[in-house]
Amino acid sequence: xxxxxxxxxxxxxxxxxxxxxxxxxxxxxxxxxxxxxxxxxxxxxxxxxxxxxxxxxxxxxxxxxxxxxxxxxxxxxxxxxxxxxxxxxxxxxxxxxxxxxxxxxxxxxxxxxxxxxxxxxxxxxxxxxxxxxxxxxxxxxxxxxxxxxxxxxxxxxxxxxxxxxxxxxxxxxxxxxxxxxxxxxxxxxxxxxxxxxxxxxxxxxxxxxxxxxxxxxxxxxxxxxxxxxxxxxxxxxxxxxxxxxxxxxxxxxxxxxxxxxxxxxxxxxxxxxxxxxxxxxxxxxxxxxxxxxxxxxxxxxxxxxxxxxxxxxxxxxxxxxxxxxxxxxxxxxxxxxxxxxxxxxxxxxxxxxxxxxxxxxxxxxxxxxxxxxxxxxxxxxxxxxxxxxxx
Amino acid sequence: xxxxxxxxxxxxxxxxxxxxxxxxxxxxxxxxxxxxxxxxxxxxxxxxxxxxxxxxxxxxxxxxxxxxxxxxxxxxxxxxxxxxxxxxxxxxxxxxxxxxxxxxxxxxxxxxxxxxxxxxxxxxxxxxxxxxxxxxxxxxxxxxxxxxxxxxxxxxxxxxx
Numbered sequence: 001x002x003x004x005x006x007x008x009x010x011x012x013x014x015x016x017x018x019x020x021x022x023x024x025x026x027x028x029x030x031x032x033x034x035x036x037x038x039x040x041x042x043x044x045x046x047x048x049x050x051x052x053x054x055x056x057x058x059x060x061x062x063x064x065x066x067x068x069x070x071x072x073x074x075x076x077x078x079x080x081x082x083x084x085x086x087x088x089x090x091x092x093x094x095x096x097x098x099x100x101x102x103x104x105x106x107x108x109x110x111x112x113x114x115x116x117x118x119x120x121x122x123x124x125x126x127x128x129x130x131x132x133x134x135x136x137x138x139x140x141x142x143x144x145x146x147x148x149x150x151x152x153x154x155x156x157x158x159x160x161x162x163x164x165x166x167x168x169x170x171x172x173x174x175x176x177x178x179x180x181x182x183x184x185x186x187x188x189x190x191x192x193x194x195x196x197x198x199x200x201x202x203x204x205x206x207x208x209x210x211x212x213x214x215x216x217x218x219x220x221x222x223x224x225x226x227x228x229x230x231x232x233x234x235x236x237x238x239x240x241x242x243x244x245x246x247x248x249x250x251x252x253x254x255x256x257x258x259x260x261x262x263x264x265x266x267x268x269x270x271x272x273x274x275x276x277x278x279x280x281x282x283x284x285x286x287x288x289x290x291x292x293x294x295x296x297x298x299x300x301x302x303x304x305x306x307x308x309x310x311x312x313x314x315x316x317x318x319x320x321x322x323x324x325x326x327x328x329x330x331x332x333x334x335x336x337x338x339x340x341x342x343x344x345x346x347x348x349x350x351x352x353x354x355x356x357x358x359x360x361x362x363x364x365x366x367x368x369x370x371x372x373x374x375x376x377x378x379x380x381x382x383x384x385x386x387x388x389x390x391x
Numbered sequence: 392x393x394x395x396x397x398x399x400x401x402x403x404x405x406x407x408x409x410x411x412x413x414x415x416x417x418x419x420x421x422x423x424x425x426x427x428x429x430x431x432x433x434x435x436x437x438x439x440x441x442x443x444x445x446x447x448x449x450x451x452x453x454x455x456x457x458x459x460x461x462x463x464x465x466x467x468x469x470x471x472x473x474x475x476x477x478x479x480x481x482x483x484x485x486x487x488x489x490x491x492x493x494x495x496x497x498x499x500x501x502x503x504x505x506x507x508x509x510x511x512x513x514x515x516x517x518x519x520x521x522x523x524x525x526x527x528x529x530x531x532x533x534x535x536x537x538x539x540x541x542x543x544x545x546x547x548x549x550x551x552x
């Protein structure tokens with residue numbers, strides 16, 4: 001028999017998180033801080049709208065781009081949060097999670113050999129999606145001393161005459177880093193100068209703890225060069241509903257919609273009805289969850305300080321990214337020993353790029369009670385490591 | 392939200408959180424929190440720190456009833472005087488003045504149906520000004536004080552990107 005597989009796919013490494021997942025699952029009583037989704041249930045008012053839509057028999061396909069009323073609400077949301085106008089008919093697309101939108105945006109914009117700049121540590125799907133789109137992924141290694149923000153200099157250094165697209169993943173998973181307006185202005189200047197495009201993944205936009213999130217699309221000259229990606233998973237605790245969206249200039253959106261139309265048809269109808277309610281009446285629920293995350297974030301920063309564990313203060317998403325270089329172990333070794341000896345699961349920073357070496361992703365999508373127990377165990381573990389080192 | 396509203400939002404759900412921890416999760420100084428708590432107590436904004444107990448899970452028998460009470464308000468005192476005569480009984484848990492079809496809603500805790508019915512017939516309905524009562528026994532508590540009374544499991548995968 002001939003080899004049934006495509007080399008391009010076989011050559012892609014499976015997600016680094018998978019290996020760790022298998023070890024954690026062996027252990028019955030492990031406390032996990034490894035989850036990348038909210039611990040809250042979807043607010044009831046949103047679930048209720050989903051159920052109601054089913055009762056009314058709203059069980060058919062929607063239009064390819066999504067329910068018009070949902071696209072209108074998305075357009076209004078971007079207008080009121082970023083002051084930017086997108087035409088709900090031609091410039092908004094409802095997708096199956098933010099992840100589909102990432103894939104669509106890359107496929108719509110890339111010609112074989114084009115270079116895509118991917119800052120890391122970052123979410124696991126940018127690099128494989130770029131490869132699937134026949135791009136050459138070029139990694140920009142973000143640095144702890146810059147609080148894992150992307151600097152204009154780092155961007156400039158990575159640009160060649162083949163560079164076409166920059167992926168901008170902020171607020172960031174796994175570091176919790178944000179980009180403030182002044183940081184974005186410096187980036188935007190380079191984007192204009194070098195005639196590049198931006199895929200800005202803002203799925204954690206609502207989970208910003210310093211100031212309100214600023215999108216790069218709100219800066220002069222940027223809207224026509226950006227694909228803005230967001231969704232309902234993180235802000236409204238709707239991960240399982242699989243619903244995201246993209247906003248982009250009609251020129252790009254027309255092509256993204258074409259791929260979506262042939263590959264997906266349309267996003268889940270029930271989820272779309274629920275999402276209309278989320279955007280219309282969900283602000284208070286989001287604020288309440290944000291406040292809870294923020295309290296946990298402060299608790300973790302305090303706990304690390306007491307342990308003497310180095311960690312920059314992250315202002316976004318629901319992750320902290322402490323440094324474990326003092327122990328002279330790889331992230332993998334540290335995470336595996338922590339799991340086996342104290343039964344606490346965290347994700348090694350290397351799951352999000354090689355430059356995550358020496359760091360751990362700790363999620364605070366858990367109750368304070370849970371976090372308290374876990375921090376005690378981590379404190380005990382690093383005491384032990386320090387004692388070993390000094391022995 | 393102002394500092395005091397934020398404090399109240401947290402301790403309404405967890406009165407056991409200590410000052411040190413409150414200061415950490417709110418990003419404030421301990422002394423600020425301590426002063427605010429003291430002020431809230433002195434002003435009577437915080438009236439007590441109670442414990443939510445699911446008595447169903449204990450061996451102690453308890454019966455709770457909601458009683459609708461219709462009364463004739465008294466000149467010069469409105470409903471307050473008669474409400475006071477009711478709430479002074481220790482077995483009375485809460486007394487609310489209600490708009491609508493009746494006037495006071497009284498919740499009552501007793502050891503048995505009998506103890507509750509004798510309270511209603513002997514004490515409550517014989518009060519001057521009480522026109523009628525309707526007693527509803529609580530069969531099961533699903534949610535109380537914003538807390539769902541059965542634990543829900545974390546259904547998430549243990550590790551995800």
